[in-house]
Amino acid sequence: MSDDRQDRLRALLRAAERLADPHDALGREAREALLASSGLSPQGVELALTRHLEHRAGRAAVTQLVRRGPAVPAAHVLLSANVFVAAFRAIAVALAQSGRVFVRPSRREPTFARLLAEGSGGAFELVDQLSPRAGEHLWAYGTEETLRNLRGQLPAGVLFHPHGPGLGVALLSERGLVGTPLVDAARALAADVIAFDQRGCLSPRLVLVQGDPSLAEQFADALALWLEDAEKHVPRGRLSADEDADALRYEHTMAYVGGARRAGQGLVVVERQAERLFVPPVGRYLSVVTTSDPLARLADLGARVTTVGLLGDDALPGRVQAVLGRARVVPFGRMQLPPLDGPVDQRSGWDAETI
Amino acid sequence: MRERLDPQDALRPRAERTSDALHERVRSFAERWEKPALYAKSDDDTFEGLALDIARFQLEQSPGFARLVALSGSQLDTVESIPAVPVDAFRLSRVAVHPAELDAAVFRTSGTTAAESGSHALRTLRTLHELELILARRTLFSQISGRALVVALAPPPGHPPQSSLGFMMRGFMEHFDGRALTRDPEGTTFEVDTAARWLVSSSGVDIDGLTRAAKLARARSEPLVVLATSFALAGLLEELDGESLPTPERTFVMVTGGFKGRVREVPAEELLRATARALGTREDRILGEYGMTELSSQLYEAWPGPRPSQRPNQQGQLGATSTLDDGVRWNGRRGVYYPPPWLRVMAVGPNDYRPVPAGEVGLARFIDLANVDSAVAIQTQDLVRIEGEGIELLGRAPRAPARGCSLPFEGLVSGAPRRSP
Numbered sequence: 001m002s003d004d005r006q007d008r009l010r011a012l013l014r015a016a017e018r019l020a021d022p023h024d025a026l027g028r029e030a031r032e033a034l035l036a037s038s039g040l041s042p043q044g045v046e047l048a049l050t051r052h053l054e055h056r057a058g059r060a061a062v063t064q065l066v067r068r069g070p071a072v073p074a075a076h077v078l079l080s081a082n083v084f085v086a087a088f089r090a091i092a093v094a095l096a097q098s099g100r101v102f103v104r105p106s107r108r109e110p111t112f113a114r115l116l117a118e119g120s121g122g123a124f125e126l127v128d129q130l131s132p133r134a135g136e137h138l139w140a141y142g143t144e145e146t147l148r149n150l151r152g153q154l155p156a157g158v159l160f161h162p163h164g165p166g167l168g169v170a171l172l173s174e175r176g177l178v179g180t181p182l183v184d185a186a187r188a189l190a191a192d193v194i195a196f197d198q199r200g201c202l203s204p205r206l207v208l209v210q211g212d213p214s215l216a217e218q219f220a221d222a223l224a225l226w227l228e229d230a231e232k233h234v235p236r237g238r239l240s241a242d243e244d245a246d247a248l249r250y251e252h253t254m255a256y257v258g259g260a261r262r263a264g265q266g267l268v269v270v271e272r273q274a275e276r277l278f279v280p281p282v283g284r285y286l287s288v289v290t291t292s293d294p295l296a297r298l299a300d301l302g303a304r305v306t307t308v309g310l311l312g313d314d315a316l317p318g319r320v321q322a323v324l325g326r327a328r329v330v331p332f333g334r335m336q337l338p339p340l341d342g343p344v345d346q347r348s349g350w351d352a353e354t355i
Numbered sequence: 356m357r358e359r360l361d362p363q364d365a366l367r368p369r370a371e372r373t374s375d376a377l378h379e380r381v382r383s384f385a386e387r388w389e390k391p392a393l394y395a396k397s398d399d400d401t402f403e404g405l406a407l408d409i410a411r412f413q414l415e416q417s418p419g420f421a422r423l424v425a426l427s428g429s430q431l432d433t434v435e436s437i438p439a440v441p442v443d444a445f446r447l448s449r450v451a452v453h454p455a456e457l458d459a460a461v462f463r464t465s466g467t468t469a470a471e472s473g474s475h476a477l478r479t480l481r482t483l484h485e486l487e488l489i490l491a492r493r494t495l496f497s498q499i500s501g502r503a504l505v506v507a508l509a510p511p512p513g514h515p516p517q518s519s520l521g522f523m524m525r526g527f528m529e530h531f532d533g534r535a536l537t538r539d540p541e542g543t544t545f546e547v548d549t550a551a552r553w554l555v556s557s558s559g560v561d562i563d564g565l566t567r568a569a570k571l572a573r574a575r576s577e578p579l580v581v582l583a584t585s586f587a588l589a590g591l592l593e594e595l596d597g598e599s600l601p602t603p604e605r606t607f608v609m610v611t612g613g614f615k616g617r618v619r620e621v622p623a624e625e626l627l628r629a630t631a632r633a634l635g636t637r638e639d640r641i642l643g644e645y646g647m648t649e650l651s652s653q654l655y656e657a658w659p660g661p662r663p664s665q666r667p668n669q670q671g672q673l674g675a676t677s678t679l680d681d682g683v684r685w686n687g688r689r690g691v692y693y694p695p696p697w698l699r700v701m702a703v704g705p706n707d708y709r710p711v712p713a714g715e716v717g718l719a720r721f722i723d724l725a726n727v728d729s730a731v732a733i734q735t736q737d738l739v740r741i742e743g744e745g746i747e748l749l750g751r752a753p754r755a756p757a758r759g760c761s762l763p764f765e766g767l768v769s770g771a772p773r774r775s776p
Binding site: 165166167198199200201203205241244245246248249250251252253255256257258272273276278279280281282304 | 418419420422423425426427438439440441443444447448450705706707708734736761762763764
């Protein structure tokens with residue numbers, strides 16, 4: 001059984017390799033379809049496929065995934081209209097659990113799952129309706145409302161893995177700048193921001209700065225410059241009508257409030273009030289907040305935080321993890337590059353609720 | 356109606372004097388609606404002229420508004436071109452053209468958490484107070500010719516007031532009642548903040564207090580006016596559990612506000628029916644009011660049904676000729692609210708903030724002449740449809756599911772604790 005799971009996972013990996021390859025027919029089809037459905041620019045689609053899709057995960061990563069636990073009778077996956085590469089990991093996690101995997105793609109973004117199914121030679125089955133039974137696992141990705149409704153409809157005995165929305169937070173401590181120039185830190189974080197135009201649940205939206213307020217201003221300036229620069233190489237794509245309305249509202253609000261810097265098509269805003277957390281919309285908008293107690297601010301955000309990008313002293317990662325539990329803690333520039341070690345969102349990890 | 360020039364006037368900063376002059380023009384504009392005969396045609400300010408003058412004043416005095424004007428590229432040459440300050444700005448910054456030391460009051464919004472609440476600072480309360488009374492005379496109190504006994508299902512607003520609604524309620528108590536709550540108030544001191552008038556506390560609605568007020572109004576043969584929030588009415592109905600209070604025949608109710616962040620929620624129609632039954636009054640004596648802390652003006656529903664003078668009385672005869680002002684609106688439809696002449700409402704598109712075609716749903720944008728010292732134009736996230744001269748309030752816009760797993764905008768605001776309303 002274990003070998004079967006490994007085989008299927010490797011088939012999925014090969015499909016991802018083909019999708020990442022712009023010269024492969026499957027890769028060309030992906031680029032064309034995703035340009036229409038993802039809202040990203042052509043360069044944004046390319047960046048997602050070549051840098052953020054985990055097609056380079058090695059044999060060891062696959063073996064590790066499968067060894068996480070014994071095979072289960074069946075695993076079901078409900079995909080949301082998520083950042084499209086997330087479908088790969090979501091399906092990989094289910095394949096690591098079972099030789100029988102059923103996937104219901106998002107109605108709004110069905111392409112990537114279909115291409116993975118084609119490229120993997122049917123390592124999993126695409127279905128219109130999921131029917132998990134007692135003892136089977138259901139991995140569901142979506143809004144809190146979707147997950148709540150789903151939970152109420154499942155038959156007893158299903159092992160439910162709900163994965164809701166979240167956000168990434170960057171934490172810059174003055175002490176972290178001893179060995180790293182500020183501009184380099186800003187450049188690394190800008191790379192985390194531009195991926196998926198911030199639609200991912202690991203995407204940084206807030207930057208906590210522990211230090212003098214002038215440090216927040218300097219960092220915001222540097223970040224705005226790098227985002228301006230990134231716009232030339234990977235332009236922001238189209239925003240949906242709702243995203244666009246949020247962006248307009250945020251830009252008008254921040255024009256009045258002050259502290260905003262143009263950053264390509266987005267903004268970097270230095271919060272006027274220290275310690276205040278105001279989550280900006282997606283679309284390359286960042287709020288930079290000065291804080292004397294970043295751990296308390298992370299605690300305020302609590303379970304919403306999926307990942308923390310960190311630049312600080314050596315003791316900080318341990319203290320952050322003590323506050324946030326299983327959120328990922330990584331350096332700037334690695335927030336959108338989690339290893340293929342399980343669900344992207346480690347908050348609930350592999351844990352399941354028994355319905 | 357110019358005020359006499361204060362000898363100290365010249366010593367005050369120019370901004371204050373400009374603000375005072377604008378306030379005076381706004382008050383005159385409103386008074387002209389109530390007493391047109393007092394004003395000569397040549398002195399007339401137009402809504403457009405006043406709105407643009409206030410916007411230009413705010414452009415000079417407010418760096419935030421100047422940035423917003425620059426962002427929108429507005430020339431401030433039409434009312435439609437005035438960029439509106441989003442209500443979020445009231446949560447995130449001080450929206451005022453004057454320094455905090457000149458605040459006459461700071462009204463707090465009722466955010467779900469203290470961190471989410473915003474504030475609206477006012478340099479003077481006079482314009483707000485006078486305009487509230489002018490409008491109330493044409494709306495809520497338009498069927499009452501003499502005095503009424505006025506109580507509120509709300510907590511007292513404090514000194515200085517922190518609630519714009521409480522401030523308005525207090526103003527109504529002083530102006531339309533103004534007497535002690537005794538059978539013979541002659542010679543007894545009027546206390547507006549007595550607990551006998553503010554009938555909501557942390558322990559709930561004071562039903563005994565409301566019963567006493569109703570009894571007193573009956574004894575005086577006066578109408579009873581109950582000023583209430585929807586939430587407080589829901590609490591009253593729950594406490595009464597189907598019972599009715601013995602109120603005067605002419606009992607009027609002003610109902611305002613929703614149920615944001617509250618545990619219990621009652622549909623508007625059900626609330627209306629149950630309130631009429633519980634307070635022994637007619638549904639057409641219950642009038643909806645709409646206000647926001649960020650505004651200095653209000654909207655009211657029109658009275659349902661025809662004007663009383665055109666309605667047969669109990670003996671089946673037509674009543675006496677109406678002595679009411681012509682500006683009173685009748686035949687209203689529930690849920691449609693009408694602004695006074697000094698407040699204009701536009702429905703704008705959420706993606707460009709441009710007016711939507713008539714009859715289409717858009718976000719409510721208010722141009723409020725009474726907001727001289729804060730923001731003359733306010734952009735809300737509430738959906739409205741323009742219905743003739745009124746607006747239909749449709750609540751918040753439903754959102755399509757997000758195209759990613761990122762936390763939605765507005766998903767969280769937290770920070771340094773502030774005093775809750």
